[in-house]
Structure formats: C-alpha cells, structure tokens
Amino acid sequence: MNIxxxxxxxASSIIHRLDVRVKIILLIINIIFIFCSFSIYSILLxxxxxxxxxxxxxxxxKQYLRSMKAIIIIFIFTAVINIFYGAxxxxxxFGFIKITYDGVLNAIFIALRLLDLIFISSVxxxxxxxxxxxxxxxxxxxxxxIFKVNTQELSMMMSIAIxxxxxxxxxxxxIIDAQKSRGADFESGNIxxxxxxxxPIIIPxxxxxxxxxxxxxxAMECRxxxxxxxxxxxxxxxxxLCDIIAILFVVTICIGVIFCNIMF
Amino acid sequence: MxxxxxxxxxxYIYGKNTPYEKIALQDINFTLEEGKILGIxxxxxxxxxxxxxxxxxLLKATNGDIILEGINIWEKPKNIKSxxxxxxxxxxxxxxxxxxxxxxxxxxxxxxxxxVEKNQIDIRVRKVCDILNIPLSIxxxxxxxxxxxxxxxxxxxxxxxMQPKILILDEPTSSLDPLSxxxxxxxxxxxxxxxxxxxxxxxxxMQELSLICDNILVIxxxxxxxxxxxxxxxxxxxxxxxxxxxxxxxxxIAKELKKLGYRIKDDILTVxxxxxxxxxxxxxxxx
Ligand SMILES: Nc1ncnc2c1ncn2[C@@H]1O[C@H](COP(=O)(O)OP(=O)(O)OP(=O)(O)O)[C@@H](O)[C@H]1O
Ligand SMILES: [Mg+2]
Numbered sequence: 001m002n003i004x005x006x007x008x009x010x011a012s013s014i015i016h017r018l019d020v021r022v023k024i025i026l027l028i029i030n031i032i033f034i035f036c037s038f039s040i041y042s043i044l045l046x047x048x049x050x051x052x053x054x055x056x057x058x059x060x061x062k063q064y065l066r067s068m069k070a071i072i073i074i075f076i077f078t079a080v081i082n083i084f085y086g087a088x089x090x091x092x093x094f095g096f097i098k099i100t101y102d103g104v105l106n107a108i109f110i111a112l113r114l115l116d117l118i119f120i121s122s123v124x125x126x127x128x129x130x131x132x133x134x135x136x137x138x139x140x141x142x143x144x145x146i147f148k149v150n151t152q153e154l155s156m157m158m159s160i161a162i163x164x165x166x167x168x169x170x171x172x173x174x175i176i177d178a179q180k181s182r183g184a185d186f187e188s189g190n191i192x193x194x195x196x197x198x199x200p201i202i203i204p205x206x207x208x209x210x211x212x213x214x215x216x217x218x219a220m221e222c223r224x225x226x227x228x229x230x231x232x233x234x235x236x237x238x239x240x241l242c243d244i245i246a247i248l249f250v251v252t253i254c255i256g257v258i259f260c261n262i263m264f
Numbered sequence: 265m266x267x268x269x270x271x272x273x274x275x276y277i278y279g280k281n282t283p284y285e286k287i288a289l290q291d292i293n294f295t296l297e298e299g300k301i302l303g304i305x306x307x308x309x310x311x312x313x314x315x316x317x318x319x320x321x322l323l324k325a326t327n328g329d330i331i332l333e334g335i336n337i338w339e340k341p342k343n344i345k346s347x348x349x350x351x352x353x354x355x356x357x358x359x360x361x362x363x364x365x366x367x368x369x370x371x372x373x374x375x376x377x378x379x380v381e382k383n384q385i386d387i388r389v390r391k392v393c394d395i396l397n398i399p400l401s402i403x404x405x406x407x408x409x410x411x412x413x414x415x416x417x418x419x420x421x422x423x424x425x426m427q428p429k430i431l432i433l434d435e436p437t438s439s440l441d442p443l444s445x446x447x448x449x450x451x452x453x454x455x456x457x458x459x460x461x462x463x464x465x466x467x468x469x470m471q472e473l474s475l476i477c478d479n480i481l482v483i484x485x486x487x488x489x490x491x492x493x494x495x496x497x498x499x500x501x502x503x504x505x506x507x508x509x510x511x512x513x514x515x516x517i518a519k520e521l522k523k524l525g526y527r528i529k530d531d532i533l534t535v536x537x538x539x540x541x542x543x544x545x546x547x548x549x550x551x
Contacts, residue, residue, distance in 0.1 A: 010283055171360070177322045178361035181353045182422060183345055183377030200373070203363035207408060 009126040013058035014242055016127045020136030022243045026250050027124050033254050034116045040105060042260040043112045049253045050120050059126045067122045068115075075114055082107035134159040139237070153227040160216070168209065175204050266334075268462055269296040269319070269351075269430060274328035276314055288314040289486045292328070294479075296430070299456065301463045303477035303494075305470065305509055311486045312466045313356060316432045319464070320353040332430075349378055352428030356435050358419030362407040367418050370407050374426040385425075392424045395454050397447065413440055424455055431455065432464040437472060449476055471512040474498070474533045482507050495531050514538050 010016075015023075030050075037043040054064055068075070088102035124133070138155030145151055176186070179200045186197045274292040279285050288311045296302050304312050317323045319330060321337055321344045330337050337347045352374075355361065364370040368389065375385050393400060396417055402410065407418055420436065433452065437445045449472060456463055467473055473480055474494040482489040482497065489507050490497060497503060498511035499519070514535055522528045526545060532538055 174355070174357070174360050177317065178355050179363075179373075181320050181322060181348050181355075182361070182374035182426070183348055184373075185345065185377070200361075200363045204360055207362075208359065 015057040039264040303473035306483035
C-alpha cells in the first residue's frame with residue numbers, strides 16, 4: 001500500500017520555510033488561476049511557474065511523479081478522450097475516428113491542467129507537516145468566525161483526523177500482516193473472495209479505532225478540554241521577506257496569465 | 265541432525281532509498297534444528313519483530329537468505345503462503361487479528377485457509393484447546409468479550425491449529441501474570457513434544473528463556489552479538505555488559521559465591537539447581 005500524497009518530505013528549501021498561511025493562500029490563488037487559464041499560453045506559463053516551484057522545493061521530482069500514480073488512469077483517460085473530441089482541421093482520420101488539431105490541443109490543455117493541480121497541491125503537502133497545515137487552515141479559515149462557525153473545534157477535528165492517518169495506516173499494515181500469516185489471501189481470487197478477504201481486516205480496524213476514539217475522548221475530558229475558551233498559540237507566525245517575495249512572484253505570474261488570456 | 269532452518273547473512277532495511285531509511289537488521293546468522301527452542305533477546309527496537317516477519321515471509325530480506333528444509337523460502341514467491349503455514353507466527357498484539365463472531369471461527373481461520381477438511385479441523389481445534397487448556401465453553405463466545413490474556417491465548421490457538429513446523433512467539437508472556445506465564449511455557453513445551461516442532465521464543469525475560477531455550481540469540485541495535493546456550497551466555501560477563509542485558513538473579517548469586525571460593529557448578533540456571541548445589545556443599549544433608 002503506497003499512498004504518498006499528503007506526506008511531508010523533509011528538506012531545507014525556501015518553499016519549506018514559507019509561512020504556512022501564505023502557502024495555503026497562494027495554493028488557492030494558483031488553483032483559481034489554473035482554472036482561469038483559457039489560452040494554451042496561459043496554461044504553459046502556469047506550468048512553467050509550477051515546475052520552477054517544484055525544482056526550488058528540493059523535493060525530488062521522482063517523489064512528485066509518485067503522487068501521480070494514484071490518478072494516472074483518470075489522467076490518461078481524460079487526455080485520450082479529448083483527442084477524439086473536437087472540431088477544426090483534421091490531422092488524421094480512420095473511418096469515423098478522426099483526430100483534429102483542436103482535439104490534440106484540447107487534450108494537452110486538459111492534461112496540463114490536471115498535472116498542474118496535482119503538482120501544486122503536492123508542493124504544499126510535501127513542504128509542510130500535517131500539523132502545520134491544519135494550524136494554517138485554522139488561521140486562514142478564522143474569518144468564518146463572523147458566521148458563528150467554531151473554527152477551533154473544526155480545526156481540532158481536522159488535526160485529530162490527520163494525526164491519526166499514519167497511526168491507522170500502521171495499524172492496517174499490522175492487521176494485514178497478522179491475517180496474511182494465517183494464510184489470508186487478498187491478492188488473488190475473484191471479486192467475491194476479495195471482498196470476503198476484507199472482513200478480517202476491517203473488523204479489527206474498526207474495533208481498535210473505536211477503542212482509540214473512546215480513549216482519546218476520555219483523556220481529553222480528563223484534561224478539561226473545551227473548544228470555547230480562546231487558546232494561545234505556541235508558535236507565532238510572522239511574515240518574512242521570503243513570504244513577500246513569494247507573493248509578488250505569484251501575483252506577477254497571475255498578471256501574465258490574465259494578459260495571455262486577453263491577448264491570445 | 266539436519267538443520268530445519270538456516271539463516272545466512274540476513275539484513276533488512278526499512279524504507280530503503282527514502283529519507284526515512286532505517287537499518288533494522290544487519291548480518292544475522294543462525295541455524296535451528298528440529299525439536300529445539302531458540303530464544304531471541306534484545307532491547308526494545310533492536311529488530312526482534314522484524315526478524316520474525318522475515319522468517320515468516322511477511323517481509324523480504326534486503327540481503328541474505330532464509331533456508332527452510334533446504335529450500336530458500338523466496339525461491340518461488342508464489343509458494344510463500346505455504347511457507348507461512350510451516351512457520352507459524354504469533355504476533356505481539358493479538359487484538360490485531362481477532363475478527364470473527366465466535367472464538368471457534370477465529371481459531372479455525374488459519375486452518376480453513378490451508379484447505380483442511382471440516383472434520384479434521386474440529387479434531388485439530390479440540391486438540392489445541394486441550395494443549396492450551398482453553399475451556400470449550402468459551403468457543404461460542406465473541407472474542408471481543410475476552411480479557412487480554414485470553415485473547416492472546418485464542419490468537420496462539422489459531423496459529424497452533426495450523427500445526428506449523430516452526431512456531432514463532434513474539435513476546436507471548438509480556439502481559440501475563442507469573443502463573444499464566446509458567447502455564448504458557450509448559451503449553452509451548454507440550455506443543456513442541458506433540459508435533460516435534462521447533463520454537464522461536466522472543467522475550468525480554470531472561471529467566472523464562474533460560475528455562476526453556478536450547479540456544480539464545482542476542483541482538484543489539486540490529487546486529488547479532490552472540491548465539492549460545494543460556495549457561496554460556498549468563499556466565500559471560502563481557503557479553504552481558506555489552507548487550508546491557510541481565511542474567512537471572514540466581515546467576516549473580518552463583519557468581520558471587522564462586523568468587524568467594526565455593527565450589528559452584530557451571531551449569532546453574534534455576535533456584536532448584538542452586539539449592540541442590542548448596543546442599544551438596546553443606547554435606548549432602550537434606551534432612
Ligand atoms: N514499518 C516500519 N517502518 C520503518 N521502521 C520500522 C518499521 N517497523 C519497525 N521499524 C523500526 O525498526 C526497528 C526494529 O523494530 P522491531 O519492531 O523489529 O523491534 P523489536 O525488537 O520487536 O522491539 P520491541 O521489543 O519493542 O517489540 C525499530 O527501530 C523500528 O523503529
Ligand atoms: Mg517487537
């Protein structure tokens with residue numbers, strides 16, 4: 001089992017050092033602009049920027065490609081479907097199948113969009129620890145307070161959920177090992193057998209998760225946790241020079257994207 | 265006598281080629297004969313559980329070979345399942361594997377996967393319950409309603425039912441009271457006698473290892489420090505110091521007495537041995 005998305009990759013780069021709030025907001029801006037890139041030049045510009053960010057993040061490109069693995073099928077499927085779908089000048093045809101210039105362009109367009117989305121999100125998760133991400137999300141979302149949303153509770157829930165992902169993954173591995181050593185088979189056989197094979201994993205996993213949740217809630221109660229008192233932060237975030245440079249950089253590119261949209 | 269199991273230059277690295285790389289085992293060598301018991305000791309995190317998973321084919325060694333009955337266990341990766349039936353592994357935490365709605369079904373899970381016939385399964389279950397002293401009345405209960413110690417026993421029963429040639433127990437006594445601990449040691453011995461099996465017993469407790477093991481393998485930070493009989497290990501001060509392990513208390517008494525010039529035998533392991541020796545010194549007068 002290899003789920004690499006959402007895994008922190010330790011390195012010392014300028015991207016790792018950026019303020020987490022800045023990173024989250026820039027990610028949102030990037031996503032908006034990826035969707036708002038209407039000309040091929042805009043998307044190429046976005047792609048170039050994202051590649052540049054990936055390189056200076058000092059996370060090996062191999063690692064980024066790994067996060068592609070999960071969606072490679074969707075990726076290829078969308079790209080291929082788009083090739084056959086389009087009007088304009090015909091490049092190649094065979095019977096009723098015809099590939100057009102527009103279709104190819106469209107396919108490249110969609111592929112780049114998907115790639116950009118995955119890569120730029122991976123930059124955030126590789127360069128920031130999960131704890132920092134939830135912390136940053138809480139701060140970024142704190143404007144929701146004016147709508148009477150309890151952001152503290154929300155972020156506590158999020159951070160507990162994220163905190164326990166590795167624990168539960170580890171536990172799943174242990175359970176799978178234990179059942180495998182008793183000859184359980186999850187890799188072969190027909191669908192029905194495979195579904196049956198999941199039961200010996202799911203049940204111990206549920207049992208221990210429920211037990212863990214109960215223990216945790218009792219432990220929190222014992223320490224008088226409540227989400228209504230205002231808590232101080234252990235780390236005080238301050239905007240540094242590199243944050244300002246990053247913001248300016250992204251804004252400049254975005255203006256470039258708008259420019260390309262209008263011109264081409 | 266031929267070697268049932270042979271381990272050659274075994275090494276294992278977790279997360280190879282990632283920033284989280286961790287050498288768990290390095291250059292382990294040992295052999296295990298039929299009907300013998302091998303103990304494995306070492307501090308927490310020295311790689312004992314990793315070794316047990318390697319032997320069972322749950323992990324594949326980064327380096328080195330595991331040879332079972334003369335055949336490398338990874339020679340035909342497709343057959344690894346049959347290796348797992350021959351090398352039964354009982355995990356450190358039994359709650360990780362109980363899932364069925366009754367204890368009986370849980371015990372049967374392994375044998376069912378082996379494809380043993382229904383009536384044979386019943387015979388096997390009854391036999392194992394007999395060896396482990398599991399009351400037949402709990403067979404229809406839910407495994408989740410049992411105590412931790414009882415769950416451990418059910419997990420052990422599930423593996424014993426498969427009648428493996430090599431039984432690996434990962435810290436089976438860590439949460440048991442002294443009486444249950446002694447019972448378990450006897451039950452493991454009984455299993456060994458019954459099926460002429462070999463046992464690998466992982467533990468922190470030197471006392472219990474000295475009682476049942478023919479040989480003990482000492483691991484420190486993934487490296488093999490020694491493999492020897494309990495007697496030789498316990499009287500090797502240099503090794504004990506190096507490994508940071510402690511021999512049973514009675515050994516230290518024997519050593520002190522020896523230092524004072526008394527004629528104490530070299531093969532003392534238990535309080536009983538010591539009593540006999542002291543009585544002998546006192547003139548064989550045991551009233
Ligand atoms: N899945 C894993 N990924 C990475 N490292 C691991 C993994 N499992 C164990 N390790 C590391 O390998 C080393 C050996 O672990 P192992 O579980 O074999 O120790 P152990 O001797 O069984 O300890 P204990 O007595 O506490 O059970 C430890 O340092 C541990 O951190
Ligand atoms: Mg262990």
